[in-house]
Amino acid sequence: MGFFTQYMVSSKIVVWGLTMLGVFFLFQLVSAKLWKKNLPPSPKGYPLVGNLPEIVKAGGLFYKTMTRWAQEHGEVMRLVLGPNSEYIINSDRACQAVFTANSAATSERPFWHVGQKYFTNYQSMDLLDASNPRWKLQRKVTLQNLTSAQRLDNLFPFLYHETLKFIHEIAVDPDAGTERQTQLFQSLGRYVYSTFTSQLFGLEIPKTKSKASEYIWASGIDEITTTISGFYLADIFTWLDYLPLGLKPWAKKGISRFNADVDFVESRMAHAKDLFDRGEAADSFLTRIFSDMDKAGMTHSEAAYFALKLVVAASDTSRISSWVFLEQMVMNPEIQAKARKIIGTSLTTRFAKFLWLLTGLDEAVGDRLPVWEDVERIPYVRYLMKETWRMRPPVGNGLGHRTKIDINYNGYVIPANSTIRPNIWAIGRDHERHPDPDVFKPERWEGDVSTSQESGNYADNTKRDHFAFGVGRRFCPGVQVADRSFAVAIMRFLWSFDMGIRPGVKLPINPDDYMESALPGIPGSRFPLSLMVRENRKDLIIKAWEAEMPNWKLKGSMDYGL
């Protein structure tokens, strides 16, 4: 079920709910003296429910609604979501003022009690307030164990292995390029999940049909749902939490999800520990915690739960990045051809490279699979990354923050304790920042080879490439991992595949027809993508895979015992 369709409830509950909302609205108005403040403008909505119906109706095309609203209402706007209001920050300048200049005051999370208390037992970094010491510890552990210069390299063996496995699967798939090739979204998901479970747990996901992947996906959805404004009424009417547990279905659901998560990670950890004790475990986040090399300051059990949360944060964002890159290559064949030419095909000899330097017409890589270091000399890869993340940010609606203070911007007031969000979609499609924003044009980034981390760190937010990784103190801590994973995917896909549309699909196609409400702004698994290995690559890929397998050391599986 999509996030938005879940707002639909039975009519009795609606009547009860609306009455409560009315009372609550009045209470909010009086207690916060909102009528005295010049609040930002709102799109026209309905009594009591405000802008909710339009959001529900928009479903997967919510990105368009948010972009249009930003154009109509200016740099800051207020969305009325039943009894809640959210303040949406529509421009880079306003992001600077709200999230960067006021980062200490705007880095708490909204009051997501249900998610924080029940679903995650105050252990998930995404949901914790930045002032919570556990958030600080988890952020430190992420930076030390995952994204420090030393640790970033740990990703590569897994990333190279998994991308090669994905490409090899397609090279030997008799259904590749036919109308029966319908599982690409799932296979892409397998390789991405497996990359991160290997890096974090030291355990891989060998098959596309995997109970572990299904579990991780469902657990992630449950947590994300707790961050939807007003999804759990107990986040609005906080006194509901005083009821006995038997009368709180949301609390029971949350507790059972948390307990199931703990069971899941404890059993995975036991398997990983067993391999570690036998000296058969690959180096991973957990093995380093077991061997106390990093003295993380977490118990083993906490570290395993945290590893699950990192897999959730890392996997689908990376899967979506690769998926929409493929979508854009299909929609823009001339860019696919150009990028491929730049990345490299058959030239292998020094003479050929010399020719390439001389003429600029041929390739930079040759007959080996591209690796991360190639990005340094192929800036076009960075342009492709920036353009994909600008146009289809995987987390376009961001994650809410809470402001602890009243913030004044352009004569409007965003009141203390409100939820605030950067409108990542609208900023990426702002005509002033990006002329022709609906056109996929990597060339617009000519000369900008900044990494996502560097760009995110610019003191002047208007100079940033895009806002796909958020803004302010909660800026995505996995950004350098994301850059590596995406760059390698882009280069290897261009090197390996002819990317097109499945036979039998009528042209032209519009990606908007394939949006899913659970992934607003992203064409979902129904997008009729076709991948075929290029003829002159097939033998190279098969040979590379045959050379890889005998040396591959990772023994454990996330699906062990499931």
Ligand code: HEM
């Ligand atoms: C293309 C890939 C990715 C995108 C687009 C992305 C985007 C985001 C966004 C928008 C946020 C919310 C920031 C905010 O609250 O302002 C976030 C938070 C987060 N991301 Fe990422 N992310 C990606 C990959 C990753 C990876 C690979 C990891 C881990 C290895 C990761 C770990 C996290 C964590 C732990 C948070 C929560 C931070 C906090 O609450 O303080 N992300 N990400």
